[in-house]
Amino acid sequence: MEVCIDFLNRLDPDISVQILMYLEDPSDLVHVSSVSRSWRDFVIANGLFKNLCLRMFPQLSRVARVMELNKCRAKKPVEVGSSYSLEWESLARDHRVYATLAQVYTSLIVEDCISEAISASSTDHYPVESIHNTLLPAYTWRASYWSSKGQSNPAVPETLIYKLKSEFCVITEINICPFEQLLSSLHIYSSNSVRFRMGHPKGPNDLGSRHLGDSLPCNADDTFNWTYASPEFPMAQEGRLQNFRLPEPVLCIGGILQIELLGRVQRHEMDGLFYICISYVQVVGRSLSPTFCVEILEPSGTFVLKNEMQGKFYTPPSLPKNEAHEISDDQLQRGFRY
Incomplete structure (x- = not known):
């Protein structure tokens, strides 16, 4: 079809999440993140990589928080911003760490x-x-x-x-x-x-x-x-x-x-x-070392998941210059019938 149908904008967000939760291969979720900026933001906002890792390894439910440690260069101080920007940065950090974890697991030899x-x-x-x-x-x-x-x-x-x-x-x-x-x-x-x-x-x-x-x-x-x-x-x-x-x-x-x-x-x-x-x-x-290490928090038994080689495995996907075009309801119905 000449125009794209962006079902993420047409369906209820919970239904879209349920659809994407059927993806079990981390590379498929990377491809989803590469469709457009809105799709990547949707993956980040709904923690789809984190949910994928939790399905793969239920033991990750004991993660108290995640950290990124870049030993190659000093980290820039985090600027104080709105609560929304801080929340988004936390979601984006979770996205990067869990995306790296999923990719590391599938790429390492037994x-x-x-x-x-x-x-x-x-x-x-x-x-x-x-x-x-x-x-x-x-x-x-x-x-x-x-x-x-x-x-x-x-x-x-x-x-x-x-x-x-x-x-x-x-x-x-x-x-x-x-x-x-x-x-x-x-x-x-x-x-x-x-x-x-x-x-x-x-x-x-x-x-x-x-x-x-x-x-x-x-x-x-x-x-x-x-x-x-x-x-x-x-x-x-x-x-x-x-x-x-x-x-x-x-x-x-x-x-x-x-x-x-x-x-x-x-x-x-x-x-x-x-x-x-x-x-x-x-x-x-x-x-999974040296890419990852853990810090056990006693007496709770939870732990901090640390990515010690930030960016070594996970590379943000390249995105198209243009977003998916919005179409009319009439075009949408014709597309679904097609």
Whole structure:
């Protein structure tokens, strides 16, 4: 048609928002922002990029505020203006930060996100059978694994805690390889099932004394705040790398992962006790640093989302010189019939 129909000007704003909320790809929302200045302003005013990120990562509902930190150049002082201009600047800042977040997530490569092992709930022969052995793939020429202490009750669980590469990353799956041992017969020291929790330390010094016999000096729940808990996954009684894909990508805020190993299945021939042994752990996801970092606000558990590389990923879309032409109701009806 020779003239454009701007449905944002013709429909109720709430209906227009509902239409645009069907877009799930960040690049599509960027294209919407490129149609015209009025469309870009509509996207900003209604926080569509923020809503998209909240749908992708519900954990962002705990964001107290966002900040832009430009390390390349000093920021100009903010001029005092009307309340409307200040409100608009806040909306525009949210737009830039969340647009960058969505684009960073979709552009980064998937990688192993474990940085280091923090602690195990118990260790049989420390440091020979330490949790640190789970950071490297098992080799056939030597037995490298973590082992729990033996228990007469097979229902006693164990936990492994790891620090991720950044305090702000997206996790999609965890891979675990149980240890298998060949004595008079093949023994596989897996657990019945596994569950995952993610969170952050309650205080900046809570990890300072973690290397005490490879276990925390107190209960892990006293040291960490857990902001996500996965469903329980059954574990196969097989000595292979087993994949546990999360129901949806999880935004880990704080960079701490706990693996809960639930139930024991293998009794040791020498002492008759039940053990759990793990050869290798791999955490698959995307690290959002150094573009983003977080500041945890205690005791509320909310956090400040900081964009430390402003403008590196997000570029405001180029806009056409002319806005969409306004048309008459008669032309509009003919256009809809067409």
